[in-house]
Amino acid sequence: MVEWTEFERSTIQSIFSKLDYDVAGGKALARCLVVYPWTQRYFGNFGNLYNAAAIMGNPKVAAHGKVVLQGLDKAVKNMDNIKAAYKELSVLHSEKLNVDPDNFKLLADCLTIVVAAQMGAAFTAEVQAAFQKFLAVAVSSLCRQYY
Numbered sequence: 001m002v003e004w005t006e007f008e009r010s011t012i013q014s015i016f017s018k019l020d021y022d023v024a025g026g027k028a029l030a031r032c033l034v035v036y037p038w039t040q041r042y043f044g045n046f047g048n049l050y051n052a053a054a055i056m057g058n059p060k061v062a063a064h065g066k067v068v069l070q071g072l073d074k075a076v077k078n079m080d081n082i083k084a085a086y087k088e089l090s091v092l093h094s095e096k097l098n099v100d101p102d103n104f105k106l107l108a109d110c111l112t113i114v115v116a117a118q119m120g121a122a123f124t125a126e127v128q129a130a131f132q133k134f135l136a137v138a139v140s141s142l143c144r145q146y147y
């Protein structure tokens with residue numbers, strides 16, 4: 001069971017309350033697809049992912065980025081039991097989508113960059129630590145149903 005300090009809880013709630021899921025999710029997913037091009041293999045039905053400009057402007061990438069953030073929102077709302085909250089999502093990524101779980105961390109890192117760029121100086125080392133701890137727990141919970 002993960003322990004959260006009051007600072008960590010309030011920081012994570014605050015970051016997500018200010019995130020525009022429509023914009024930030026798409027930016028994070030697009031960055032992941034550009035920087036780690038092998039992640040494109042799971043999105044064969046998304047149409048044109050030919051280069052960075054195509055990925056950034058692809059409406060399916062934007063829409064799916066929002067879905068991913070809504071998935072993280074579920075973790076924010078269940079911070080004391082992310083493992084249970086993510087059980088079905090983990091089974092889905094493992095057994096149906098066959099996503100290599102190493103990729104979860106890559107997407108999480110891309111989201112960290114998007115949030116850091118948005119927050120600027122307010123993204124202090126302590127805020128980063130809290131945010132990355134949260135993402136690490138989410139990633140670990142997404143990996144739980146893999147074997």
Ligand code: HNI
Nearest residue numbers: 039042043067068070071072089092097099103104107108
């Ligand atoms: Ni992921 C579908 C959440 C990382 C590939 N993903 C979802 C859905 C959620 C979600 C929510 C929708 C589920 C449903 O329809 O019931 N994904 C998350 C979260 C992370 C994550 C919270 C990590 C932070 N997913 C990834 C990564 C990849 C990925 C890293 C591949 C590189 N996900 C997919 C694919 C789908 C998907 C593929 C199905 C897309 C579709 O609609 O066809």
